[in-house]
Ligand SMILES: Nc1nc2c(ncn2[C@@H]2O[C@H](COP(=O)(O)OP(=O)(O)OP(=O)(O)O)[C@@H](O)[C@H]2O)c(=O)[nH]1
C-alpha cells in the first residue's frame with residue numbers, strides 16, 4: 001500500500017502517445033448566439049435582461065459555462081505532460097478525497113463531491129497530481145456520474161495498463177437537492193473496478209475499507 005507521498009523516478013519518464021483519449025468539441029454557434037440564448041432565457045423567466053444587475057449576465061453565464069465544460073477541449077496527453085514513470089512496484093497506490101465539481105447533463109446543475117482513485121501498478125506509475133487532473137478533465141463536462149466514474153478508470157487503465165484500477169465517486173447532485181425531489185441528504189456512490197479490483201474480493205475490500213466512512217464528507 002503506497003500513500004500519496006511516493007516520488008516516482010523522474011529519470012525514467014516514458015514517452016506516450018494517447019490518440020484515442022482526446023476529445024475536442026468545436027462549437028457550432030458563435031459566442032454572440034450563446035449570449036442571445038441566455039438573454040432569451042432571462043426573458044422567459046420574466047426578467048428584464050437590460051436592468052443593471054443583468055445586463056452583463058449573458059456574457060458571464062456563457063463564460064462560466066465554457067469554463068465548467070472546458071474539459072472537452074483538454075487532452076490526456078497534454079495534461080499528462082509525460083508524467084508516467086517506470087517504477088518497480090506492485091503495491092496499491094491510493095489518492096483519496098479529490099474534490100469533484102461537475103455538471104449534470106440532465107439539468108446543467110452542479111454535481112459536488114469527492115473522488116477516490118486507486119491502482120495497482122504493473123511497472124508504471126503516474127504523477128500523483130495527474131490523477132486529480134484526470135478527474136478535473138472529465139468533471140468539467142456535462143456528465144452522468146456513472147459515466148464520469150468509468151471514464152476516470154478507463155483513462156488510467158489505458159495510460160498505465162496496471163494490474164487493477166478502482167474509482168469511487170461520492171457526490172451530491174444539486175438537481176436532486178434544490179429542485180425536483182428536493183433531498184439534500186442523498187449522496188450517490190458510483191464505482192468502476194477494473195482488473196484485480198474486479199476479480200479479487202480481498203483487494204476490492206481493502207480499497208473499499210480505506211475509502212468508506214469519510215468523515216470529511218458529511
Ligand atoms: N443515473 C443518473 N441519473 C442522474 C444523474 N444526474 C441526474 N440524474 C437523474 O436524471 C433523471 C432525469 O429524469 P427526468 O424525469 O427526465 O427529469 P426531471 O423531470 O427533471 O426529474 P426529477 O429530477 O425527478 O424531477 C432524474 O431522475 C435525475 O435525478 C446522474 O449522474 N446519473
Ligand SMILES: [Zn+2]
Nearest residue numbers: 104106107175
Ligand atoms: Zn440533474
